[in-house]
Amino acid sequence: MYNLDEEKVFRDPIAGYVRVNNEIVWRCIESREFQRLKRIKQLGSTFMVYHTGEHSRFSHSLGVYEIIRRMVNEVKDLNNGLSDYDKTIVMLAGLLHDIGHAPFSHSFESILNKKHEDYTISIITEKSEVNDILNSYSSSLSADIASIIKGTYHNSILCQLVSSQLDADRMDYLLRDSYFTGTKYGEFDLERILRTLRVADGKVVIKSSGMHTIEDYIMARYHMYWQVYYHPVSRSYDVLLEKLFLRLKDLYIENSDKIVQQYPMFKDLLENETLTNDQMYHLDDSCCHYGFQLMCQNDDKILADLAYRVLNRRLFKYCSIDKKDQIYNMVVEHGFNPKYYFSQDIQIQNPYKPYSNEISSIWVVKDGGEIVELSNESRIVSSICQNNQYKDEKVFFPKEVIND
């Protein structure tokens, strides 16, 4: 369906090559919304801890696409069982799943009042270059791709490939983030997982001989969360960003014209509840960093100080939640306004959620053909799930509070 005359490829350290044979895929990659992903860091604040974690959502999105392309071609049950149309839309869903991401996602989602998944749906289904491209091929494409991303497409197998506890998204980001940060925690055996995938009972399942590989993948995810994604230094940077935008908003409330004139790149964000596709298009890492630079010279001491900290890695310190009251008092004593200079933050992550739902769970097909949910078959996974309190709670505050 809409094959290119000649395969296009992208050299990629994770995938080897990302291979594009489908014209629709190629044109979506060329769209301005997809090209924008080059200007959004995949790991947001994490490059403050792992300084080489500077890769973009562009490369991750290509990587997700490529894993799905391989799944629908190399997993025999999928290759035989899916129509050309279904193969096309699931590849496009993988490619486009992150197209609505704002910069620094965690910090911005609170400000944006809408999840990045919803922005993704808007860009695919409403006015945009991507939407125009899809419509030029078939009127059903954009709605079908959106329904895969929302998990409502009638063939739930496609939803599983794009979004479940064993989806191409997680597979790519674990490998990719691991490679670019230089850690080894996220490595697992993708080739073997691809070899053990089957379709049975209307679901993607894994052969029981591949179960150890899945256990390894679950642990890889667990470790990446605690060692990379929820690393307290990253969270500290997120706290700083939240405080910065909180201060900006407060100043905007006081004098909106002045702030909008000073920081035109944040006009849409300050004036609207949610952003249009076009407004979202213009929000990227670049305009934020340029904005932070300008803020360093603001007359408002708090805004200027927070921007300087963000830009030059003068991060907040952190400690256990036990010392919350003590730290709070010290922040106040040192003359810092705790509204902008004190934060508490909790992170909870379960390595695997059994029976979360039919689509999201991981299913194992036993030698005799019986299909069971992963935690019933894996002693390691069931051990881990019994202990459901993997959380970390911390308070964040300026270094000066304890170093003086």
Add this chain to the structure above:
Amino acid sequence: MYNLDEEKVFRDPIAGYVRVNNEIVWRCIESREFQRLKRIKQLGSTFMVYHTGEHSRFSHSLGVYEIIRRMVNEVKDLNNGLSDYDKTIVMLAGLLHDIGHAPFSHSFESILNKKHEDYTISIITEKSEVNDILNSYSSSLSADIASIIKGTYHNSILCQLVSSQLDADRMDYLLRDSYFTGTKYGEFDLERILRTLRVADGKVVIKSSGMHTIEDYIMARYHMYWQVYYHPVSRSYDVLLEKLFLRLKDLYIENSDKIVQQYPMFKDLLENETLTNDQMYHLDDSCCHYGFQLMCQNDDKILADLAYRVLNRRLFKYCSIDKKDQIYNMVVEHGFNPKYYFSQDIQIQNPYKPYSNEISSIWVVKDGGEIVELSNESRIVSSICQNNQYKDEKVFFPKEVIND
């Protein structure tokens, strides 16, 4: 102490370089007992599953030495806390810890009536080239090295480095076996572990900030056991070897002169309860393989058949223990003598044994200085330890029994 004029190095894919500065270490590497380790495969039968797992105990022994060398030089508490003499003997203990290994260790230990650790002690402390070399430097060396290996040396820190649940032996073999078999299960972050090692309360401990790395290491070990070391195909090969030697022994009992004449390389093994250092020196993979070749032409059909299977990978099939009686009957019905053509085998492996003992356990030092055993601090490890039944039980039998 006995520094070489110029550092000698071995290029090594795991260590980068193995660096030798100490003359005693260098001379032990040159000894015939250590050179023999080039003729003993590290993974015994596993290369029947992972065909590239062909590396020798020679390279593993150098790898263990190198990790210990780095520990005593790069871990500040060890570098400052240990004398030159202690550094030398612990490096030598790492280098020599496997020098008493027979070929195909699992299969042979039952035949040899003595563990490889005991043969190692004999080679270090009794007549051998290695023993001569050690004695030429100091009369206390061989006894002290042996006591480190036995875990009885007065400074138990040295024992921990060589043999505990976080020792240089495990660290090297996980990384090395992973590399050579081409699996990823055994990878973990050695550099970070080295950075988080400390000495406290007379023990080697890890800083709590390194705990996730240790969890990753524990899981690496778990996966390597089930995916590589206890892989049923490897066990199938071990079963074949056991049956082969069982048959050989039975024929020897019938007519010892004939068998010894036919297979002179197994003379010592058949005639003695345990082997001398010199007899052990002559037992290696080469003489076994040559012996198997000769056996293929023996008039005894069973011996010839078992040898042909060993040599040409006609392995036994396996299935769950549930079908034990059924399979047994089928073996008999097909005219196979079950003494040589039927086996049941159980493997049990715990990813981590908490409180096994003071030396073997892994200890974590918390920020406040308190030292706790790993399973008290790691939710993942404690989850896993609650479930203490990681076992796999199988029966093994000729393929012909089910394929006819």
Add this chain to the structure above:
Amino acid sequence: MYNLDEEKVFRDPIAGYVRVNNEIVWRCIESREFQRLKRIKQLGSTFMVYHTGEHSRFSHSLGVYEIIRRMVNEVKDLNNGLSDYDKTIVMLAGLLHDIGHAPFSHSFESILNKKHEDYTISIITEKSEVNDILNSYSSSLSADIASIIKGTYHNSILCQLVSSQLDADRMDYLLRDSYFTGTKYGEFDLERILRTLRVADGKVVIKSSGMHTIEDYIMARYHMYWQVYYHPVSRSYDVLLEKLFLRLKDLYIENSDKIVQQYPMFKDLLENETLTNDQMYHLDDSCCHYGFQLMCQNDDKILADLAYRVLNRRLFKYCSIDKKDQIYNMVVEHGFNPKYYFSQDIQIQNPYKPYSNEISSIWVVKDGGEIVELSNESRIVSSICQNNQYKDEKVFFPKEVIND
């Protein structure tokens, strides 16, 4: 000299860890000028070809520092032969050597009227955070570091480590750019090079036993140049950037107030011959990308079109210089102004320049002690140098010119 209480480390995929023990180094890393390097991509336009080549000059600068740190500690002749002061300044010179880099260096150097090396010297020796830090330790530091970078320091060995045909700069960027782009062309055996470095006759030299490794390094460099750095698609992007700034400058000449008001981030660039340290500080990838976004909406069709092309990868096509006149005519016929839509470009790169000068050349010490220049000893290198015409000449033009 000025040792930190506890070593600080950066996890790095190339170096493993970047280790910082020196307080001056640490404080320079924290300076706003060094932190700015996080906002300058190492490879400029190359990420348009190799989409994962998104790493920053920050990580490269740390990498160069780390290689020099290892050289002065691990190469025995350097460790013994250099004073603590010399070790400190050469590490700082490595760390800071790129601190004056503008974004998209090739395109900008023509606009900036001053080489990035000169901006580097300015930042180190004139008013800046980095300069303040250096002066707070010793009044001679900044001048001495600058003279190493300029190649005029009295001990020319330090200059060789930072800038020669076998310097830490090249070593890091070959390995790093290779890793992040996912190519293998730039890999070579750094560990072995470090092992074969010696000091003789007042120069850094390599032992003749390491010569094959150096040949491999020379070829790695040759391949990286043609496969990555001078890839025609990268050059095409550079051409677009040059044309964009050319148009911007022309519009500025027509109506400077308007342009400065529309694009305040380019005010300094448009108004001045050269930039001050503070002006250079504010010029980074972020402000450029934000500027390009704004330009897409400009009333001037040419500026808006060029900006759209830059931002969304609508690159110029290229072909051999042979068709220069033919292409030029087609550009004109299609209604494009060739001043902004046609360019010719030549690239020349020699894998190695023998006898360029005493500092820059690579020297080999033979077994007998004689020191010769590399091309006298290596048949491969001398073969390559005889052929001194490694050049590539191309013309660039809009795709529409040939596709209509």
Add this chain to the structure above:
Amino acid sequence: MYNLDEEKVFRDPIAGYVRVNNEIVWRCIESREFQRLKRIKQLGSTFMVYHTGEHSRFSHSLGVYEIIRRMVNEVKDLNNGLSDYDKTIVMLAGLLHDIGHAPFSHSFESILNKKHEDYTISIITEKSEVNDILNSYSSSLSADIASIIKGTYHNSILCQLVSSQLDADRMDYLLRDSYFTGTKYGEFDLERILRTLRVADGKVVIKSSGMHTIEDYIMARYHMYWQVYYHPVSRSYDVLLEKLFLRLKDLYIENSDKIVQQYPMFKDLLENETLTNDQMYHLDDSCCHYGFQLMCQNDDKILADLAYRVLNRRLFKYCSIDKKDQIYNMVVEHGFNPKYYFSQDIQIQNPYKPYSNEISSIWVVKDGGEIVELSNESRIVSSICQNNQYKDEKVFFPKEVIND
């Protein structure tokens, strides 16, 4: 053609997976002649220099097969242009091309009076398990596979894939030997080469856009030869082996019955000009090493000494050919018989031989369709070929001669 019901795979660090879909291929892998390759080290004596270079010809042969399997499936021109029969025989030719290799090939070829290629042809076309398997499928198979290996098959494209200067054999061994020895010299970009292969004018050619990758491959080969394959320490081991067999032969001439009784594993080798398939089957690394062990106890001092040196790495020293006469005299003065204790050896290797012949050369197809030989198109390759004297000449002798 003869597809297996389910694909069989071998995990492999170089190929990822070796995939077998063809029943004939699978049965050949199971043959005793192919299984024997597990007992022949790929690199012969090289593991004396690079201690981890212990991999077997079994894994290399699988690797060559896998590259050819990928070529005939993934290179569009080959996939479309070759019949199923041709695909099958070229994969089998790749798999079996080394099946006639003796242990320690360089040393043995002089003794065996026949090249390993000729033994390979014999095993394929005359009585053997492999020959039986091939004949059971089609009477033409064995002859056609043999003619591919000999380079005489009517479709010369198949010959190119198996044996030329850009064949699957070289591609696999460079990558594999590089991986297992832990050097980086042999790495090149296989994926990109596969992508740039075409068929034109009845030949396998590469697109000119892939030429830099081929240059990298040529250099990889050059470096592997000098750094690994022709490393003087490996050659020193080969010299020892030659001397050992020379002495054995001389003793056999004196008293053949005694020697044959003492060393039955070498009976065939001593008694015959050339070996039969069955005799060759029994000759492997194992029987040699066992033989060397026995020889250490021989009454003949020279044989026992040479065997001890071989087994325990007491290698000969080497120096430049210039000192030939001087060294010869010293060998004699020290009481060594120079027939067994002195050797001179020359190695010549050209990185690439232009115009060697139609099949062996590397051909480049230019954008316009013209096909030229590589050295006409690559400046690097032509530079290198002008200098045709890449040789190294050395003398070898016992260490004692200079150390006393």
